Amino acid sequence: MNDNALELFNPQSKSLVFKVFTFENDEYFNSLKQYNYFSVILILSGKGSLMADISEYSFKENSLMCFSLYQPFKIQCEKGFKGIMVNFHPEFFCLHKHRNEVSCNGVLFNNIYASPIINLPIDETQYLLTIITGLKIEMERTGTHQLEVLISYLKILLINASRIKIKQTHLEYASIEKRPVILSNLKNAIEEHFKLLHSPGDYAELLNISTAALNRISKTHFNKTLSNLIADRIIIEAKRQLYLTSKPVKLIAYELGFNDEFYFSRFFKSNVAISPQYFRDTVGFDRESI
Incomplete structure (x- = not known):
C-alpha cells in the first residue's frame, strides 16, 4: 500500500x-x-x-x-x-x-x-x-x-x-443574460430521444437548425462536440443498465437503438476503453458486497 x-x-x-x-x-x-x-x-x-x-x-x-x-x-x-x-x-x-x-x-x-x-x-x-x-x-x-x-x-x-x-x-444560469434557449431545447431533446436518435443531423432537424450551428453551440457551451454529447448520454444509460440489471448485453443494445450487439460493444469499447461485459464484471450489481 x-x-x-x-x-x-x-x-x-x-x-x-x-x-x-x-x-x-x-x-x-x-x-x-x-x-x-x-x-x-x-x-x-x-x-x-x-x-x-x-x-x-x-x-x-x-x-x-x-x-x-x-x-x-x-x-x-x-x-x-x-x-x-x-x-x-x-x-x-x-x-x-x-x-x-x-x-x-x-x-x-x-x-x-x-x-x-x-x-x-x-x-x-x-x-x-x-x-x-x-x-x-x-x-x-x-x-x-x-x-x-x-x-x-x-x-x-x-x-x-x-x-x-x-x-x-443556479448562480451561473442567473448570471448569464439571454442564455440561448437552444441549449435547454438541445438538452431536453437528447434526454428524450437519445435511445433512438444517434446522429447530430437528427437533432439539428428536430430543432430546426443547421448541424454546423448546433455543433458550434454544443462545443461552446458544453465543451463537447454534438456527437460526443450524444455518445456520452448513450454510454451513461448503457452503464446504468449493465450495473443495475441482469439484462443480456444484446437486449441493452437493442433498447438503446442498436440492432447489432457487436456494433454496440464496439461503440461502448471505443468510448469506455473496455467491453460491456468487462464493465459489468467489475462494477455490476451482482458482485458480492463487503
Whole structure:
C-alpha cells in the first residue's frame, strides 16, 4: 500500500472498494486514470489543466473534481499541487440504492452537460477537508461499526458537495443574460430521444437548425462536440443498465437503438476503453458486497 493511501478491501473478492489518498504533486495523475470506482478529488493548492473524457478544463486551488465509473481523466499541474482523493466502489456505497439520501448522481457524477470541476469558497474547502479528515481517522481505526461510520462520512461529503454544485449552477444560469434557449431545447431533446436518435443531423432537424450551428453551440457551451454529447448520454444509460440489471448485453443494445450487439460493444469499447461485459464484471450489481 502507498504510504499516502488508506485502503479498504472486500474480504471475499480481495478487490479495492474504498481508498483515501493524499498527494503532494501531480506525478500520480500525469498518466490517464480510469477506475472501476467513483472518485472525488479535493484540490487544496495548485492550478493546471484537467483532461476528462475528451474535454479539457482549467482548475485552481480550492476546487473539487468528481469522476464516475471508468470515466477517463488526467491532471497536469504546476508546482505546489496538493490535495486528497477519495475513491469508492459501488459495492461499498451504491449511489442508486442511496439516491434518496444523497441525490448526487446526475449532479456530481454522470452530468454530461457540466464541468466535473466545482470551484469552492475557502470555508467550503475547509469544511470538506474536515469531513475527509474524519474519513482518514476512521480508516486508521479498527473495531465494530467502522463501515457504518465511513459510509456516514461519505454521505455527508457527497451531500455537501452536491449542495455546493447545485447552488453554483443556479448562480451561473442567473448570471448569464439571454442564455440561448437552444441549449435547454438541445438538452431536453437528447434526454428524450437519445435511445433512438444517434446522429447530430437528427437533432439539428428536430430543432430546426443547421448541424454546423448546433455543433458550434454544443462545443461552446458544453465543451463537447454534438456527437460526443450524444455518445456520452448513450454510454451513461448503457452503464446504468449493465450495473443495475441482469439484462443480456444484446437486449441493452437493442433498447438503446442498436440492432447489432457487436456494433454496440464496439461503440461502448471505443468510448469506455473496455467491453460491456468487462464493465459489468467489475462494477455490476451482482458482485458480492463487503
